[in-house]
């Protein structure tokens with residue numbers, strides 16, 4: 352017997368077959384729910400259960416027990432246990448529809464060891480828009496998608512992404528090193544809902560690891576020079592001084608915001624490093640006793656996000672004011688999530704540094 356899933360705020364409903372995830376059922380019915388990794392790691396598909404319950408094969412990594420206790424669930428992993436009434440983040444309705452585009456590479460530059468700035472221009476002349484914080488999918492030759500966040504505010508009219516190389520990765524270690532200006536790629540955009548929530552007007556705490564700074568930079572790029580921009584505390588976790596490829600620019604933004612504090616945190620800073628050391632989420636936790644008034648944006652390593660959520664909720668942060676995007680990998684999102692819990696790849700990626 353199918354279950355009925357109602358979204359009263361949108362006036363929509365659809366049915367889910369027994370054993371079917373909420374996201375799969377919504378997609379089958381043509382109902383748009385925000386989602387990214389589809390492996391329970393990134394947290395983008397977080398919805399609120401107003402009535403009813405879901406079950407999980409395995410409790411998803413991208414959800415904390417505190418979030419679950421407050422009625423949140425991840426649509427990509429949650430299987431309805433009966434009829435449901437749900438609420439979906441309202442921003443999803445306003446986001447532009449993604450489309451497939453032909454793009455050409457306009458620049459490929461090294462940002463720092465292991466990170467490449469890739470700049471693209473769309474070829475098809477179709478007007479495009481995106482919200483700062485959204486991402487695009489680059490299609491590999493066989494159509495498999497690889498996700499990268501736009502690093503600039505949309506008004507700049509370019510598509511630039513910051514790509515961390517993953518050894519053995521099909522795109523970042525395979526295709527990217529061979530790309531040159533003039534090469535063609537297929538991309539889908541805009542995607543994702545890690546965007547600035549204007550309605551949630553609170554002091555901003557933004558925490559990124561590695562290339563997780565890219566969508567955060569886009570959001571801040573769009574906000575800077577806005578006299579109504581809220582106060583911003585930006586923490587960026589990297590490994591070494593040489594990794595801080597946006598350091599000068601981020602420091603310069605202190606002049607572009609009425610209140611802007613930028614704190615780089617290095618997990619492997621050299622002997623001359625005078626700044627903060629350790630893991631970025633620990634630095635935030637040390638600096639803030641009370642996060643109950645903040646809107647918190649987390650981006651980068653899923654392990655950092657999971658630890659940050661726990662630490663920040665302990666300091667009074669509220670679940671509905673935390674927005675997160677975990678940079679799961681396409682090839683092994685579940686492995687990444689699982690191994691954080693069991694001390695494998697993703698945990699070692701975090702513990703050996705702040706990289707995303």
Ligand SMILES: Cc1cc2nc3c(=O)[nH]c(=O)nc-3n(C[C@H](O)[C@H](O)[C@H](O)COP(=O)(O)OP(=O)(O)OC[C@H]3O[C@@H](n4cnc5c(N)ncnc54)[C@H](O)[C@@H]3O)c2cc1C
Nearest residue numbers: 498499500514515517519520521522523562678680681682
């Ligand atoms: C919404 C979103 C936005 C993102 N934005 C960015 C961004 O702005 N910048 C950025 O750098 N990253 C970003 N990411 C992460 C990026 O999409 C991944 O790193 C991407 O999968 C890399 O693609 P790849 O083809 O190089 O690696 P993949 O082919 O996906 O491989 C990833 C890793 O897994 C290993 N691997 C492959 N197959 C196996 C296997 N069977 N068993 C074990 N290991 C395996 C590879 O060797 C490699 O190390 C984002 C992710 C998401 C979900």
